[in-house]
Amino acid sequence: MIEQRTTDLLRQIDSKSSYSNQSGRGQVAIFFAEKRRRKTYFQVKEEKTVWEQWLLNVTLATPRTETDVIKVRRAMEKSLQKAALKIIHIVNRDKDHIPPITTTDSNPFPYEIVVNPKSESWGQTLGIF
Helix, strand or coil: CHHHHHHHHHHHHHCCCCCCCCCCEEEEEEEEEEEEEEECCCCEEEEEEEEEEEEEEEECCCCCCHHHHHHHHHHHHHHHHHHHHHHHHHHHHCCCCCCCCCCCCCCCCCEEEEECCCCCHHHHHHCCC
């Protein structure tokens, strides 16, 4: 799924139809949900409730020289390392909102990866809300 969404993002950036309407920029949203059963009069429905979301801003760099390639790669590595450490810090610090695991499924928390979410209506189309 990550590879497919990355390919989707690159295609949108290349076609200059990204969310920000600027060449080289885009956004990836990752949503974690839990499955809940909701009883109605005559049936039991399963619904997904989002309990965490991450929005990642992506800027695509196009270096022109070998020197620029090295500079961009170093900056990218530093940026990714900083982002990963920030995510680890936040995830280790804030755990109270994570719902209990109530299933034996291999993936108890379904997730979605959305490229360039345009509005809050994306959650409805994915069936998350």
